[in-house]
Amino acid sequence: MAEFLQFAFSGLTVGAIYALIALGFTLIYNASDVINFAQGEFVMVSGMTAVFAAAAGIPLPLAALLAIVVTVLFGILLHRLAIEPARGASPVTLIIITIGASILMRGLAAVFFDKNFHSLPPLAGDTPLNLGGAAILPQSIIVLIGTGIIVTALWLFLNRTLMGKAMLATAANRLAARLVGIDTSAVIGISFVVSALIGAIGGLLATPITLTNYAIGTLLALKGFAAAMLGGMGSPIGAVAGGLLLGLLEAFGAGYLSSQYKDAIAFIVILAVLFAMPQGLFGRASIERV
Amino acid sequence: MLSVENLTSRYGRIEVLHGVSFNVAEGEIVTLVGSNGAGKTTLLRAISGVQPTTGGTISFSGESIGGLKAHKRVARGMAQVPEGRQVFAPLTVDDNLRLGAVTRRDDGIATDLENIYTTFPVLAEKRHLQAGALSGGQQQMLAIGRALMAKPKLVLLDEPSMGLAPILVEQIFAIIADFKKRGLTVLLVEQNAYAALAIADRGYVIETGRITISGTGRALLEDPRVRAAYLGL
Numbered sequence: 001m002a003e004f005l006q007f008a009f010s011g012l013t014v015g016a017i018y019a020l021i022a023l024g025f026t027l028i029y030n031a032s033d034v035i036n037f038a039q040g041e042f043v044m045v046s047g048m049t050a051v052f053a054a055a056a057g058i059p060l061p062l063a064a065l066l067a068i069v070v071t072v073l074f075g076i077l078l079h080r081l082a083i084e085p086a087r088g089a090s091p092v093t094l095i096i097i098t099i100g101a102s103i104l105m106r107g108l109a110a111v112f113f114d115k116n117f118h119s120l121p122p123l124a125g126d127t128p129l130n131l132g133g134a135a136i137l138p139q140s141i142i143v144l145i146g147t148g149i150i151v152t153a154l155w156l157f158l159n160r161t162l163m164g165k166a167m168l169a170t171a172a173n174r175l176a177a178r179l180v181g182i183d184t185s186a187v188i189g190i191s192f193v194v195s196a197l198i199g200a201i202g203g204l205l206a207t208p209i210t211l212t213n214y215a216i217g218t219l220l221a222l223k224g225f226a227a228a229m230l231g232g233m234g235s236p237i238g239a240v241a242g243g244l245l246l247g248l249l250e251a252f253g254a255g256y257l258s259s260q261y262k263d264a265i266a267f268i269v270i271l272a273v274l275f276a277m278p279q280g281l282f283g284r285a286s287i288e289r290v
Numbered sequence: 291m292l293s294v295e296n297l298t299s300r301y302g303r304i305e306v307l308h309g310v311s312f313n314v315a316e317g318e319i320v321t322l323v324g325s326n327g328a329g330k331t332t333l334l335r336a337i338s339g340v341q342p343t344t345g346g347t348i349s350f351s352g353e354s355i356g357g358l359k360a361h362k363r364v365a366r367g368m369a370q371v372p373e374g375r376q377v378f379a380p381l382t383v384d385d386n387l388r389l390g391a392v393t394r395r396d397d398g399i400a401t402d403l404e405n406i407y408t409t410f411p412v413l414a415e416k417r418h419l420q421a422g423a424l425s426g427g428q429q430q431m432l433a434i435g436r437a438l439m440a441k442p443k444l445v446l447l448d449e450p451s452m453g454l455a456p457i458l459v460e461q462i463f464a465i466i467a468d469f470k471k472r473g474l475t476v477l478l479v480e481q482n483a484y485a486a487l488a489i490a491d492r493g494y495v496i497e498t499g500r501i502t503i504s505g506t507g508r509a510l511l512e513d514p515r516v517r518a519a520y521l522g523l
Contacts, residue, residue: 162392169378169389176376178340180436181364181393 002133015247075196232283
């Protein structure tokens with residue numbers, strides 16, 4: 001039982017990070033049909049910036065703020081310099097552009113920072129709590145609470161503000177959105193800002209547990225993508241559920257089967273979803289009534 | 291109010307509008323009739339700024355708007371009720387209407403919303419339901435209400451009667467005829483030529499991307515070519 005709880009908790013913690021990345025995918029996908037493969041790099045840039053700013057003597061809260069600002073700036077630049085000029089190109093072209101941008105960001109991080117693994121000090125110390133025999137890091141609880149806050153804030157933004165509703169409307173029917181006067185390029189821009197913001201906070205929450213280095217984004221993006229597929233591409237609830245589920249599958253797979261196959265589980269999930277239920281758990285089957 | 295000169299537009303390499311010219315004066319109901327594929331929807335989308343044009347000019351209230359993005363044109367006072375209604379299906383009726391006013395910054399939005407609910411009581415009953423759950427006729431009313439929420443001077447309607455039961459078609463055309471009394475200018479695109487010409491001040495016939503016949507609504511109803519081709523008489 002203690003073992004089960006231990007796996008469950010570590011699965012939920014990692015799953016929360018996957019959920020945040022999947023949410024980033026979902027927001028940009030809904031606004032533009034683009035799957036932004038630089039989403040994992042947002043997490044990396046944020047973690048690395050915070051680590052190096054803290055090492056340079058900047059107090060941790062300020063370093064975290066700086067990391068968020070830098071990451072959001074990357075999101076804005078990615079939209080302005082890479083996505084906006086290619087407006088009207090097919091989503092596949094834009095997706096390839098985001099892969100290019102992710103390689104560039106990885107390269108910049110390797111040059112500006114370094115290629116080593118780094119960590120941030122956990123917010124609430126590193127004495128594990130004992131819960132039913134399982135040892136739980138306080139940072140795990142902070143990750144879960146932080147994710148909960150982000151998901152709630154995002155829900156309120158989407159459902160309680162006109163801007164958020166304009167984003168939902170753009171996702172639901174892009175032609176109608178343009179005809180009622182929603183500036184759909186601005187909506188895409190905002191989706192990049194919000195996704196970068198979510199990625200940045202995810203990076204700050206995760207780095208004390210998962211560590212960070214310049215190349216961590218690729219695998220994170222793939223895991224987040226698997227989570228978004230599992231939940232149903234385009235569904236925010238699906239992204240969260242898919243992320244947590246993928247985290248749990250990985251933790252139980254690594255715990256009860258073999259830890260060597262941990263990273264393979266995300267890819268098995270992608271294949272299984274594509275074969276068995278391409279619309280995912282919460283996605284709409286794309287049937288159009290004519 | 292609206293003047294279109296020599297407008298051309300293409301899908302890829304295929305030109306679908308070959309130099310369309312027409313105008314709509316303030317307070318008029320003008321209708322464009324034509325068969326499937328004549329370019330009616332393309333023309334309305336080009337006017338609204340969601341279909342790129344390759345030549346010609348569009349001016350609205352005396353100013354050229356050809357280079358403006360779609361949302362800027364809505365802000366200038368032009369709203370479209372698109373073909374096939376295109377409501378925001380997962381959003382509530384209320385949110386659909388509020389998004390119709392997304393370009394407005396004045397404080398009359400709440401009053402206008404109540405006016406829409408008075409005009410369309412069925413929408414008031416279902417204001418908290420998802421728009422996708424409405425029937426076709428109710429969705430059409432929602433699409434019209436959403437366009438009115440932009441407080442437009444000119445309303446563009448694309449096939450508002452498509453796919454509706456005859457009694458609803460009658461209701462929709464009565465609503466459009468009523469726009470005139472509210473001081474709205476209307477450009478109506480229809481395959482239902484008889485009903486459209488009956489309420490229109492003037493009309494144009496569009497055939498394969500060109501205007502071929504124009505005249506008052508009454509004159510077109512009596513024109514032998516129109517009667518043969520579009521009225522089945």
